[in-house]
Amino acid sequence: MSRTAAFFDLDRTLIDVNSAILWARAERRDGNLSLVQLVKVLYWAGLYHLSLVNAESTAEVALAHYRNRSMADLEHRARDWFHREIRHRLRPGARQALDWHQKAGHLLVLLTTSFHHAAREAAETWGFNAWIANRPLEDGQGRMIGTCEKPLCYGSGKVARAEKWAEDHQVDLQDSYFYSDSYTDLPMLERVGNPRVVAPDPRLRRLARSRGWPILSW
Numbered sequence: 001m002s003r004t005a006a007f008f009d010l011d012r013t014l015i016d017v018n019s020a021i022l023w024a025r026a027e028r029r030d031g032n033l034s035l036v037q038l039v040k041v042l043y044w045a046g047l048y049h050l051s052l053v054n055a056e057s058t059a060e061v062a063l064a065h066y067r068n069r070s071m072a073d074l075e076h077r078a079r080d081w082f083h084r085e086i087r088h089r090l091r092p093g094a095r096q097a098l099d100w101h102q103k104a105g106h107l108l109v110l111l112t113t114s115f116h117h118a119a120r121e122a123a124e125t126w127g128f129n130a131w132i133a134n135r136p137l138e139d140g141q142g143r144m145i146g147t148c149e150k151p152l153c154y155g156s157g158k159v160a161r162a163e164k165w166a167e168d169h170q171v172d173l174q175d176s177y178f179y180s181d182s183y184t185d186l187p188m189l190e191r192v193g194n195p196r197v198v199a200p201d202p203r204l205r206r207l208a209r210s211r212g213w214p215i216l217s218w
Contacts, residue, residue, distance in 0.1 A: 002172035006101040007162060007188070008094070009180040010112040010122060013198045015089040019118055026081050067146035071138045078117035086118070087125050093198075093218025097179065098126065107171065111162055111178070111188070113154045130169075132161045158188045179216075183207070 011018045066074060101108060110123045110131040119133035134153045136144045151157035166173050174193040178185070183203040189195040197208040198216045208215050 002170055002175065003107060004105075004175045004177075005107040005109050005166065005169075005171045005173075006097070006177040007109045007111040007179070007192070008098075008128075009178075009182065009185060009198075010110060010114050010119065012181040013179055014091060014094045014110075014122070014126070015086060016091060016199075017089065019086060019114055022085050023078075023081060023118070026085065030077075066136065066144045068143050071136065071142050071144055074144070075117045079121055082118060082121040082125075086122070090126060091218040093216065094179075095126075097196075097218075101177070102127065106177070107169065109162075109165065111153070111158055113152075113158075113184075130165065132158075132165055155184055156187045158185065159191050162188060162191070180204075189213070 008014055011020070098108060107130065108128040110119050110128045110133070112119050112122075112131070112133050114133055116131070116133045116135040119131040122128070123131035132153060135149050137147050137149055138144050151160050153161050162173065165171070166176070173191055176192045177194040177196055178188050178192045179196040179198050180189060181198050181200050181204070183201055186204070186207070189197070195208075195213045196216060197204055197213050198218055200208060200215060205215065207213075
């Protein structure tokens with residue numbers, strides 16, 4: 001018997017900000033990023049929000065900074081950062097949606113372009129059944145090699161990842177939901193039977209209106 005899942009994007013959907021910007025600012029405060037590197041992050045984040053950036057190139061640039069660094073150290077710092085700066089940002093409407101789906105017996109899945117250290121903490125903190133995110137690859141000594149597993153969890157890559165997860169967990173995507181703010185998530189919004197658009201960017205808002213998709217304001 002197939003099951004139903006509710007997939008949620010993280011940035012500007014469950015929370016009201018781009019978590020990558022908050023992470024970069026924290027890294028700058030801690031001396032792990034230069035001012036020039038921070039400005040580049042802010043620039044690329046702006047392009048990402050407008051769907052004007054190549055996500056794979058952006059991910060490679062971000063990961064190159066952490067090449068040969070300890071994955072365990074990054075995860076430890078990310079855990080502290082999440083609970084200090086992100087966990088309190090869950091939108092009230094997002095909490096209501098999560099509770100509704102949980103009461104309906106739906107599986108809750110975080111589906112995000114963010115890296116796994118943020119996704120895992122968010123999933124555990126907010127009661128998700130699973131998370132799907134980008135994971136940096138590491139060598140045999142636990143050091144990051146500067147690349148990410150493929151396909152990237154972005155655009156059509158999100159669909160590929162979600163389809164694999166759904167197959168493994170007997171989930172029917174046509175009965176399932178996906179919540180997102182971004183036009184870059186159009187492939188996944190089209191893949192599920194119940195797309196939900198949350199505080200969308202301008203391109204997604206226009207498309208959602210033309211297709212009659214629910215537009216939510218949390």
